[in-house]
Amino acid sequence: MTDRTVPGRACLQELASQRRLPAHQPMDQMTLQWIADNRPVNFDAAPSFPRPGLMLVPARSWFTTERQADSNHGILHNARVSLLAALLAQEYGLEDDDVAAVCAAGAVHDCRRRDDRADAGHGRRAASWFLHHTDTVTGAMSRPVAAVALHRATEAIAVHDVPYGDFTAQQKRVYQAAPHLVDVLKAADCLDRYRLPLQQWWPDLTRLRTPVPAWLPPAAFALVVRSEQAALDGATHHDALTTARQSLAHGQ
Structure with missing residues (x-):
């Protein structure tokens, strides 16, 4: 890897260490x-996905600002989470509409x-945006998704940033109605934390x-390292x- 850090600017890892x-x-x-x-020492030296997986790369215009689209919670992160969520949904045998819906989420x-800080409430804001732009998002996927699955995905987006233990009574009721999409989205978001410094x-x-699953x-x-590089x-x-x-779908 070549050094592409901007001269005179501390890297994120150094800044994180210094808070x-x-x-x-x-x-x-x-x-x-x-x-x-x-890289964790117990990781497989040749990681791979057992299937290509469904992935949606969000448009730059979906983000609050151009700057945020290119940042740590921007296009690359959201697209990787869409892929990881779809892979998990397929792993657990969710229906096709739910796989597509959680990929969109x-x-x-x-x-x-x-x-890129805590930004409390960003899940609710994203859910509201999704609710008003579902046609745009599903259009980018080039496939229709059942309205009931999209509704469940909207609810999952709204609470993805809320710890389970902090759910309100209303959020608990929503979760109990469709826990699988919430659990999958939270897991996928968690798995992309290898990008953090x-x-x-x-x-x-x-x-x-x-x-x-262990794989x-x-x-x-590897998806973080390869896509970011x-x-x-x-x-x-x-x-x-x-x-x-x-590269990962082919085990390369």
Whole structure:
């Protein structure tokens, strides 16, 4: 990997160690190198997906700002979560409409973020945006999705950023009506935390309510490294993600 960190600017990993992370946190080469160098020792050396999986790459216009689209919770993150969510949904035998709906949810779950910090309420804002733009999102998927599945996906987006233990009484009722989409979206979002610049922020599978197959964490890690590297090397978001997914679908 070549050094593409902007001269004179500290990398995200250094800033995180110093508790000085800025509001917007695009990936840099030094941080990505640190991530690659800290690959968990128990991970399979040749990770792969058992199937290509459904993935939706969100449009730049779906995000609050151009800057946010290119940041740590932007296009690359949302697209990877859409793929991971679809793979998990397929793994557990969910119906095709639910697979497509949770893929769409992953693609937009962080689209209304204002920055890369905690940004309380961004799940509700994204759910509201999705509710008013479902035709746009499903149109980008080139397939119709049943309205009931889209409704469940909207509810999952609204609570994806809320810890289970903090659910209100209303959120608990919503969750009990369709727990599978909430659980899958939360798990997929968690699995993309390998992009974050401190290991203590990486996936903690004990916080999830759905089991994660052993093949998925190593593949999720590789998906982060390969797609982020391709983007740093100049590939478009779509090309970076597509190439990374294809390499893992073929076990390369």
